[in-house]
Amino acid sequence: MKRIALINPNTSRVTTSMMTDIAQHALPADVAIEGITAARGVPMILDDGQLAASAAEVVEMGMAASHLFDGIVIGAFGDPGIEQLRKVTDVPVIGICEASMIEASAGGRRFGIATVTPKLIVSFASKAEALGLNHLFTGTRLTKGDPEMLASDPVSLANELAIAVEASFTLDGAEAVIIGGGPLGRAAAELGQRFSAPIVAPLTAAIRLLLLRMENRLAPGGGAHL
16 A cells, blocks of 8 residues: 655645545545645745745655655645755655646646635746746636635635636636645536636646656656656
């Protein structure tokens, strides 16, 4: 039985449980997943300062998990601490932001993001540029309303995100849209049923990419840091 650690960089155990449940349903029977919640930080990461501040906690949790698990997913849309953690661990580490952008851009597709956090949009654009995908990135569309209040109201959250998704497709020319946020996992699943065009759920994208890299790592000639 292989084991994956899902690191939640915010302090919400409810969010950890929700993300772990979604991830478990995307895994084969011979792979288990365990959620790990940050002991320090904020219940929901809303700006670049909070995102940067969570990196040290992610690295600490990840270093401990690397001795017990076969792979690690960082469950914040911004991938805090990912490069630092990769330098100090021997297991594959995947971030939900990078995984969703890789999946959304497959085959040269233009992609956008729909999300609730206006103070993080610069970091999203920076991530696309770092991955060499800025030429395909159509930008971020935002919901109206307070992010934390929306996240606590599943119906309003899904409806507001649907408006942002529609704008990304029709106004920005996106061919796939990412639902940008770990706490938005349930909404991403629901929106995938509403639209005929591709809706990318970051958590399941990360699980797929991690399983592939875990498999490659175990293959003959596979490296430790794929």
